[in-house]
Amino acid sequence: MTEEPDAGLARGLAELRAALGERRVLAPDDPAAGFVRDERGLLPxxxxxxxRPRSTEEVAAAVRICARHRVPVVPFAGGTGLVGGAVPLGTGRQVVLSVRGLDRIRSVDPADFALTAEAGCVLSDVQGAAEAAGLYFPLRLASEGSARLGGAVATNAGGSNxxxxxxxxxxxxxxxxxxPDGRIWHGLRSLRKDNTGYDLKQLLIGSEGTLGVVTAATVRLAPYPRHRAVALLALPGLAELTGLLALAREVLADRLSALELFSRTGMELLVRQLAARDPFADPHPRYLLVEATSTRDPAALAAQLDELLAxxxxRGLAADAVPALDRPQAQALWALREGLPEAEKRAGGAVKHDVGVALGSVADLVAAAEEWIARDFPGTVVNAFGHVGDGNVHVNVLGAGERAAAVSALLYRLVADRHGTVSAxxxxxxxxxxxxxxxRGPLERELLRTVKRALDPLGIMNPGKLLP
Ligand SMILES: Cc1cc2nc3c(=O)[nH]c(=O)nc-3n(C[C@H](O)[C@H](O)[C@H](O)COP(=O)(O)OP(=O)(O)OC[C@H]3O[C@@H](n4cnc5c(N)ncnc54)[C@H](O)[C@@H]3O)c2cc1C
Structure with missing residues (x-):
């Protein structure tokens, strides 16, 4: 016998209160539930x-109850996601399951270069735990002080490393x-090689809460890169970008850790909105931030970076270059790149995009986007920047107003023409x-739906997200 939807919800909530305790099932108007909101303010x-479960077993009990009463579950971690994935949809039938109470670092194993932590651990705390053991957790995001491990896994977070x-x-x-049926999958292995069939963890990574609730992860650590060399290069134009990326890879090889592009538009926004200091005497069309790191021999690292700049x-790939001579200067150069979202916000906000193409197509995509958007949408300003070493560019557009959807459609067509992705x-x-x-073509979308149906036949895990 199936229940009336709202009767199911009421029964489910009563069982959840009995299983977790009253204080762990907050009413939506409870001030303590205020953290569940869309950071960008775009969605109710x-x-x-x-x-608010405190353990894997409590998460499992809660999901079992939700499955029994067909109550949709929205996993929630740091709430810093930028696409509304952790926000409940509709008019109050979905429960939010916060993993913030699962916040223990379970183990750090230096011999294995591995760390196991629960989903609610803040990323900067995971980094700190690795550092305390003399090791390095390389996931670095501007949101690392608030984003949690579970959210990073669920979104396959990228960042600057x-x-x-x-x-x-x-x-x-x-x-x-x-x-989604409340069973616990114990897959906390730290194997580097495991060829025993489908890689189940990879299905959950990047699934945005649609296939289950991540409760803990074992992550790979690296030797701590104690030494850092940073420089900002000024490019004569986009035409030089591909050659410069190739040269940086050749000279710095596996010490290269970041290549971040931004434009003159971005520099002007930084100067105007954040009173930033342009490190160059003259204006330049593009800037490329380069970072290389190493575990030893800082002099050799600095020499390698100097070789790249020279x-x-x-070769005419850069018009000028500023190496950071010490840590504060390196931080000041990074602050330029990291200040861009805030500068956009202060300038009235932007339609944000997070697209990706093959390395050799980045310059072409940015040039086409700037040209077409300026032509079709007068009065807008394109601020293109991002992790260009990964082919990932934020082609953000200021001043689009009501034309936001049309601007995005144009950009996504340019990306699709270049076999790229609408979300890098x-x-x-x-x-x-x-x-x-x-x-993602019809066949790929069908395969995505097949995976979803196989793991979540009732469709209760974060419905309405990821798949239409
Ligand atoms: C200033 C800023 C800078 C950022 N920079 C980057 C960047 O450089 N690179 C990048 O990739 N992202 C970036 N982001 C986006 C965001 O920080 C990351 O995606 C982050 O990993 C989200 O983690 P969270 O804990 O906040 O997740 P949430 O926002 O809480 O959730 C994100 C998604 O994951 C699901 N989810 C959360 N926890 C779980 C769980 N335990 N199990 C299953 N599903 C779960 C949610 O349902 C939702 O769909 C940035 C965001 C901000 C605000």
């Missing part, structure tokens, strides 16, 4: 309740998760859901 958030260490996919060795200027690292959530079809 009306949960039926906010669940992907070039050297890969995305979260490459960093996760094992997972523990609660499946080579770039000599932020995910799909609800805000990018309609964009998925630009770069």
């Amino acid at each position: 958030s009306r949960p039926a309740a906010v669940l 992907v070039l050297r260490y890969g995305t979260t996919r490459e960093l996760v060795l094992g997972l523990e998760a609660v499946l 080579g770039a200027v000599e 690292e932020h995910g799909i959530g609800v805000l990018k859901r309609d964009a998925l079809e630009y770069t």
Whole structure:
């Protein structure tokens, strides 16, 4: 016998209160539930309740009850996601399950270069735990002080170190998760090699809460890169970008950890909105931030970076270059790149995009986007910047107003023409859901739905996210 939907919800909530305790099932108007909202303020958030389990077993009990009463579950971690994935949809029938109470670092194993932590651990705390053991957790995001491990796994977070260490996919060795029927999958292995069939953890990584609740992860650690060399190069134009990226890889090889592009538009925004200091005497069309790191021999590292700067200027790939001579200068150069989202916000906000193409197509995509958007949408300003070493660019557009959807459609067509992706690292959530079809064809979308149906036949895990 099936229940009336709202009777099911009421019964489910009563059972959840009995299983977790009253204080762990917050009513939506409870001030303590206020953290469940869309950071960007683009979506309303009306949960039926906010669940706050403290252990994997409590998560499993809660999901089992929700499955029994067909109550949709929205996993929630740091709430820093940029595509509305952690926001409950509709008018108050979905419960939010916060994993913030699962916040223990379970183990750090230096011999194995591995760390196991629960989903609610703040990323900067995971980094700190690795550092305390003399090791390095390479996931670095501007949101690392608030984003949690579970959210990073669920969104396959990228960040500024992907070039050297890969995305979260490459960093996760094992997972523990609660499946949509409430069973616990114990997959916390720290194997580097395991060829025993489908890689189940990879299905959950980047699934944005649609296939289960990640409760803990074992992640790969690296030797601590104690030495850092940073420089900002000024480019004569976009035409030089591909050559410069190749030269940086050749000279710095596996010490190269970041290549971040921004434009004159970005520099002007920084100067105007954040009173930043332009390190160059003259204006330049583009800037490339380069970072290399090493575990030893800082002099050799600095010499390698100098070789890159000299080579770039000599070959005409850079018009000028500023190396950071000490840590504060390195931080000041990084602050330029990291200040861009805030500068956009202060300038009135932007339509944000997070697209990706093959390395050799980045310059072409940015040039085409700037040209077409200026022509078709007069009065807008394109601020293109991002992790260009990974082919990932944020082609953000200021001043689009009501034309936001049309601007995005034009950009996504340009990306699709170049066999790119409409979301290189932020995910799909609800805000990018309609964009998925630009770069994922009918067969791929059908396969995605097949996976979803196989793992979540009742469709209770974060419905309405990722898949239309
Ligand atoms: C200033 C700023 C800078 C950022 N920079 C980057 C960047 O450089 N690179 C990048 O990739 N992202 C970036 N982001 C986006 C965001 O920080 C990351 O995606 C982050 O990993 C999200 O983690 P969270 O804990 O906040 O997740 P949330 O926002 O809470 O959730 C994100 C998604 O994951 C799901 N989810 C959360 N926890 C779980 C769980 N335990 N199990 C299953 N599903 C779960 C949610 O349902 C939702 O769909 C940035 C965001 C901000 C605000």
